[in-house]
Amino acid sequence: MLPEPSINDNSIKSFPFNLTREKELAIFSELLDRNGSGILSIFGQPGTGKSELIIHYQREATRKEVVFYLVNAQYSKAEPAAFLQALLEQMGASNPYVSTLEAITMHIQHLEKQGKKFVIAIDSYERFETLDEWFRQSFLPSLPSTTILIFCGRKSLNDSWRASIWYPFIRSIELKGFSIGQFDSAFQTLAPELIKKAWQFSTGNPYALSLCVQKLQQTNEWNSNDEQSIYRTVVKEWLSELDDDRLLPYIEVASIGRYIQQEKIEVMLDHPMSRHDFEALVSLSFFEETESGWKLNALFQRAMRDDLQRRKPAYYHQLWKRALMYCRTFFDHDRLMDSSEISEFFYLLGEQMMQAAPFDPESLSTYSLSSASEKDWPHIEPYLAERSLTKDNQEYAFLTKEMIQAIGIQHVKLLRNREGNVTGMAFLIPIQSTTLPNLKRSPVTRSYFKRLPPVEEKRIMAVTKPSGWVIRYLGVTDSERSEDRKALLYHLLPLVLTEGILIASTPLTFYQKLLEQFRFKEVPEAKHFDYGPSRPSKTYELDLRNSRLPLYLESFAKAIGVNLTETPLDHYGFTPREKEVVTLVIQGYSNAKLADELSLSEVTIKKHLSRIYEKTGVKNRTQLTRVIIGGQVRT
Known part of the structure; x- marks a missing residue:
């Protein structure tokens, strides 16, 4: 029996908790049990436990009496000779009388005669990318048909592998972070709130999780100094x-x-x-x-x-x-x-x-919001079944499958968390000629639209594109999770902020405050009781018509003391005409388009640009754009 290959301890990140990759282990175990060769491409971002998985693979191979050789590219030059020498050292089969490749071939032939299978694993393979062609053209063809190879690195094998004869033999495994459920069930000696804090801070990254746990085991509390220390370690590792x-x-x-x-x-x-x-x-x-x-x-x-x-x-x-x-x-x-x-x-x-404000953009950015399709009805139907309203002692479903189908299922937006689970839903209705009659008579929306001035109705009916949107429904799976509610509105607004008007109505104080945070204004006369006699519901509008959208967005910047309308245009003594030219140059206008837009000749445009360049100390329109956008930035 050949000695078990040595493992460089520097290549292993030991986690202070036991989380196994059962699915990934099963794939490797199956590969060991069957006849024939195979190529595993294991990849994932830094700290996802790739090297740790390789160690589990080695143990599984040893258990099944399969010889396992591990070469870590961190400790070898990206050269064929250096790789072969590192592999030969793992094999413990050096021979001074033959070349390195011949010694490896002789050793492999010896294994074959003994009926032994073997695995060659390369960790940190991203450092060997320049050897891709050599591996495909020279090294792999020299190996027996029963060889199992593992390429383990931060990136998947590139397109050249997919276009090669080896593609049918490649099985790719992407390692990602752990879910809160995986982590919580595997590590229970800390208080639940600390476990949740560690998982949120690390975004489930195993390496960062291990750093968090080590700190918490020492102090049993979370503080900003620990965060800074972990950040520095993460930056050093990833860079x-x-x-x-x-x-x-x-x-x-x-x-x-x-x-x-x-x-x-x-x-x-x-x-x-x-x-x-x-x-x-x-x-x-x-x-x-x-x-x-x-x-x-x-x-x-x-x-x-x-x-x-x-x-x-x-x-x-x-x-x-x-x-x-x-x-x-x-x-x-x-x-x-x-x-x-x-x-x-x-x-x-x-x-x-x-x-x-009641938002944490870092946390909310882990959510995603996307349009629903026909396959998403199982996710949508729970929101329909639970909601009803009472009017004149009768129950009315205020959101039904038929309503959604009439508008279009693409107007349903599903909120998903980091794990891809649906945690919330929004339903939008475009304000246009085809929907206006229904909006005027339907519960929830009628209180606002029945009071529209005739001139506004006429304007909506005269165009085919939406004049705005009604946020008809906002709901989350778990009403106790305020973060899901915040994420739903936070991700929804960028989708519907247009040159139009937004309408929303809700009886929930939580959502009312969020709408007010985003500058929605209450329409007092549109208050209603369509959600029930004991549930007064406010109606809000956000009017972004007539080019109000830029002013609306700038108001958020001004609230924290940042004036985005202030540009260097006033600092260079530009004439009014020169300001017009500069503004259009920033927008990418060519000299010909500038001349057409300003009803000037191209010769005159060139004269304006020469004076502008002289006043700003630049040589071309690219430099001008950078100066006007915000001045010089130097490291």
């Missing part, structure tokens, strides 16, 4: 993925706000960024691509932001203000802001504004 500090300024920028794009980075740092650097940045394991742009892992983002605030507070504030000003540029575009831009704006303001 170990970088070969140098070249990308660090970009990561710092990415920690401000929820999403990042190349243009936003360039504006915030006031210098161009190469496409190569941007692709290198977002390929890091702690970045995730979304429809709105790329974003950092939530835990790492908080840790980076905390680290930046403490090390360079003035620089952090400059970046934060620059991010707000970048969002501000979208207010003046000749288009409606989309929901992701509005959501980003609220998120940025949240760092200061929400401290005095």
